[in-house]
Amino acid sequence: MKSTPAGRVSRRAFLAGACGLAVAGMAAAPAAAESAIKRLPDGRVAVRVAKVPSLAKVGGAAQLGTVKGTPVAVVRTDTGYEALSLRCPHAGATVQRQSPGWVCPAHGSQFEIDGELVRGPATTSxxxxxxxxxxxVLTVG
Ligand code: FES
Incomplete structure (x- = not known):
């Protein structure tokens, strides 16, 4: 952002910066997801599960970003919903969604969609x- 010689930000520079932030914010998440997933003041996350299309069927998942410093996803199971830490129990890398479950990019551990361990080197789910x-509303964290 451009500053004036006196150290103040010009009106033009301020507006250009503000518009850039607004555009970046809109690109981060679709409008429907924004209204369905809400970060609460205490750091937990509230998910209106019926409004998240990826949770409509058993085996679906929605990644929430970090909840209290931990990457988290909600998965739809045959008994309801479950929130999982996406931090690999082997050495802490963030696992990634790879159908039908999760895979760790660091050393290849694999997990079922509900977090159950399939293959190590991780030794726990x-x-x-x-x-x-x-x-x-599923409150997570
Ligand atoms: S950190 Fe995930 S397998 Fe090693």
Whole structure:
């Protein structure tokens, strides 16, 4: 951003910067997802599960970004919804969605969609993150 010689930001530079931020914010998430996934003031995340298309079917998943410093996803299981830490239990890399489950890019550990360990070197499943479903809203963290 351009500053005036007195160290103040010119009006033109301020407006150009503000517009750039707005565009970047809109590109980050579709409007429907923004209204369905909301970060709460205490760091938890509230998910209106019926409004997230990827959670409509068993086996679907929605990545929430970080919740209290941990990368987290919500998955739809045959019994409901489960929140998982996407931090690999082997050495802490963030696992990535690769159908039908999750794969760690660091050393290749594989996990089922519900976090169950399929193949190491990890020796445990992905950790569950506390969550509670109430009136269609899953509160995670
Ligand atoms: S950190 Fe994931 S397999 Fe090593």
């Amino acid at each position: 992905l950790a569950e993150v506390p969550s509670r479903l109430r009136r269609g």
